Amino acid sequence: MIKKNPLSFQLNVDDFLPATEEERLSLAQLRPSVSFFKDAMRRLRKNKVAMISLIVIIVIILLAFVVPSFYPYSYEQQIKGALYLKPMTYSLDEQARIAAGEKIFPHILGTDNLGRDYAIRVMIGSRVSLLVGIIASAIILLIGSIYGSVSGFFGGRTDLIMMRIVDIIYTVPDILLIILLSMSLQDPLDALSARPGWGWVETIGVNLISIFIVFALLYWVGMARIVRGQVLTLKQSEYVTAARALGASNKRIIKKHLLTNCIGTLIVTTTLQIPSSIFTESFLSFLGLGVAVPMPSLGSLASDGLNGLSSYPHLLLAPALLIGLIILSFNLFGDGLRDAFDPKMKS
Amino acid sequence: MAKYIIKRVLLAVLTIFLVATITFFLMHLVPGGPFVAEKSISAQAQAALNAKFGMDKPIMVQYKNYMLGILHGDFSLSLKQRGWAVADIISSRFPVSARIGGLAVLLALVIGIPMGSIAALNRGKWADNLIIVIATCGIAFPSFVVCTVGMYLFGVNLGWLPTFGLTSAAHYILPVFALSFYPMSYITRLMRSSMLDVIGQDYMRTAKAKGLSSTVCLFKHALRNAILPVVTYVGPMMAYTITGSFIVEKIFVIPGLGGQFVSSITNRDYTVIMGTTIFLATLIIMMNVLVDIVYKIIDPRIQLQ
Numbered sequence: 088m089i090k091k092n093p094l095s096f097q098l099n100v101d102d103f104l105p106a107t108e109e110e111r112l113s114l115a116q117l118r119p120s121v122s123f124f125k126d127a128m129r130r131l132r133k134n135k136v137a138m139i140s141l142i143v144i145i146v147i148i149l150l151a152f153v154v155p156s157f158y159p160y161s162y163e164q165q166i167k168g169a170l171y172l173k174p175m176t177y178s179l180d181e182q183a184r185i186a187a188g189e190k191i192f193p194h195i196l197g198t199d200n201l202g203r204d205y206a207i208r209v210m211i212g213s214r215v216s217l218l219v220g221i222i223a224s225a226i227i228l229l230i231g232s233i234y235g236s237v238s239g240f241f242g243g244r245t246d247l248i249m250m251r252i253v254d255i256i257y258t259v260p261d262i263l264l265i266i267l268l269s270m271s272l273q274d275p276l277d278a279l280s281a282r283p284g285w286g287w288v289e290t291i292g293v294n295l296i297s298i299f300i301v302f303a304l305l306y307w308v309g310m311a312r313i314v315r316g317q318v319l320t321l322k323q324s325e326y327v328t329a330a331r332a333l334g335a336s337n338k339r340i341i342k343k344h345l346l347t348n349c350i351g352t353l354i355v356t357t358t359l360q361i362p363s364s365i366f367t368e369s370f371l372s373f374l375g376l377g378v379a380v381p382m383p384s385l386g387s388l389a390s391d392g393l394n395g396l397s398s399y400p401h402l403l404l405a406p407a408l409l410i411g412l413i414i415l416s417f418n419l420f421g422d423g424l425r426d427a428f429d430p431k432m433k434s
Numbered sequence: 435m436a437k438y439i440i441k442r443v444l445l446a447v448l449t450i451f452l453v454a455t456i457t458f459f460l461m462h463l464v465p466g467g468p469f470v471a472e473k474s475i476s477a478q479a480q481a482a483l484n485a486k487f488g489m490d491k492p493i494m495v496q497y498k499n500y501m502l503g504i505l506h507g508d509f510s511l512s513l514k515q516r517g518w519a520v521a522d523i524i525s526s527r528f529p530v531s532a533r534i535g536g537l538a539v540l541l542a543l544v545i546g547i548p549m550g551s552i553a554a555l556n557r558g559k560w561a562d563n564l565i566i567v568i569a570t571c572g573i574a575f576p577s578f579v580v581c582t583v584g585m586y587l588f589g590v591n592l593g594w595l596p597t598f599g600l601t602s603a604a605h606y607i608l609p610v611f612a613l614s615f616y617p618m619s620y621i622t623r624l625m626r627s628s629m630l631d632v633i634g635q636d637y638m639r640t641a642k643a644k645g646l647s648s649t650v651c652l653f654k655h656a657l658r659n660a661i662l663p664v665v666t667y668v669g670p671m672m673a674y675t676i677t678g679s680f681i682v683e684k685i686f687v688i689p690g691l692g693g694q695f696v697s698s699i700t701n702r703d704y705t706v707i708m709g710t711t712i713f714l715a716t717l718i719i720m721m722n723v724l725v726d727i728v729y730k731i732i733d734p735r736i737q738l739q
Contacts, residue, residue: 251445254445255445255448255449255452258445258446258449258718258719258722259449259452259453259715259719262677262680263453263677263711263714263715264453264456264711266695266699266707266711267456267457267460267461267707267711268460270460270699270702270707271460271461362574366576369576369578370576370577370578370681373576373578373681374680374681374684374696374699375699375700376699386578389578389579389582390578392582393582393685396582396585396586396590397590400586400590400591403582403586404582404583404586407578407579407582407583408579408583410576410579411571411574411575411576411579414574414575414576415570415571415574415575418570418573418574419570
């Protein structure tokens, strides 16, 4: 303690002593700083609807990708004497075997017109639908974000021409063009798959590839518009000027600074793209333009189920309701993500 | 204004031209031509058929002839339905689709706008929650799900409504409802959010403060402003109902253009597919342009580019 001169107007000398360890700790930041991503995740976890949809999505993904690998039936295996079984029933042959003390896994959703276990077909069908949704959205993310950021970043005449192209593609009636494309791509792709080294075309399925090509050609425009809008505002920011002053190339600025800063928008738009891709795929499969037989997709299962509607309604209702559930939960989860990542965008 | 209209129309014409061109060349990507599949045809007959449809000429000449034909309303002949011109098929089938589509659009507007307004005016109450749940389901379930579930419930299970054909008024109920469910839900959501936006505006407070009755407030001030976003949706809605009718007409066995389109795909009737695509694309694109122009006229606040 320094002694104060009683006659002096000096301020209290104690105030100027070095801080003690205790004082220093009281001012220190106790909690680690919350990053943008963590903040969004915290908001997301609080959103009950979004979390329930996430759980539903995870359950469906498990059913589609994990369960079929140890399920006792396969999607193309035809069980003798088991045509059009009602859910949870057995064929005569199987009943005899059960009576003999054998254990037989039940046909949870019955069997279809060729005696194939329907539950596994619905699971494989949802695998196809999910894969289409996810891969198509990845394609759209890739093309849309690159196109949009280039257009927004360079601006001027480049932007004008690129955006006119987007306008034209935007007004093209997509479903019509998809139908046309998937029809006319069929033969060239068939020819391609016959060549050595291109056998994978056959395994994925010609129709599926043409669906992807269509998505790559037509569906990226919405994403491109959104990314362009973001880049237009972001490119004015100081850190872009700073990066340019430090000699960063255009490519680096777009990749490192602009696209990373619209990551929230990219995540949200991609998630909301998944259900709309699944929607389109099921539409095409329902019209008979989707995946090839015997591979099922939810749309083609529903289309087949329509024929026996009055006697075997579950053949139609199971895939139809499942596809509604998938789209619904992806939509609700996407809405939750949007609220979490960008509260301003909330509508 | 005139400049804007000219610009939009020119862009639309360019788009239609591109769609027609893409359609033409896509059809010719298919190797061998459409008659190869018919095995019974001899080489001579095939040559004769090709000559009849002008397919022996170089592709650019065919392209020129086809485009000139379209300008005169000639979509050439159907390949599989002998003796039918594509234009006749379209003009005989389209009215059926237009009636169903028109009714669906009307139903979507007549139900969607009040539902959205009711939800917004009762924000947070049970009516709002109920309407939101219905509208969210309506957006998530594809039209074929709505169609087939509706058919099962009301047609097969309860037996109240006929499940196929289009011969009486009762036949219209299921297809029209199935077709309008998605746009109806979309309009409800759109209307709700724009109504909430309008209710919070200053002019609404002013209107209330100067003593206008709540009916006048609602109809004259709120509804007129809140309805604008719905107008912009009418264009995409037309496109949706047209393509949605493919499924609905297939399921309910309705003799419309959509069902025709689907069956011509399975039959590989190329000229019908091309003609229908170009016709529907033109319709959708023109509708979009019209809606955009009308929108700019009824909302003077929007700046013309």
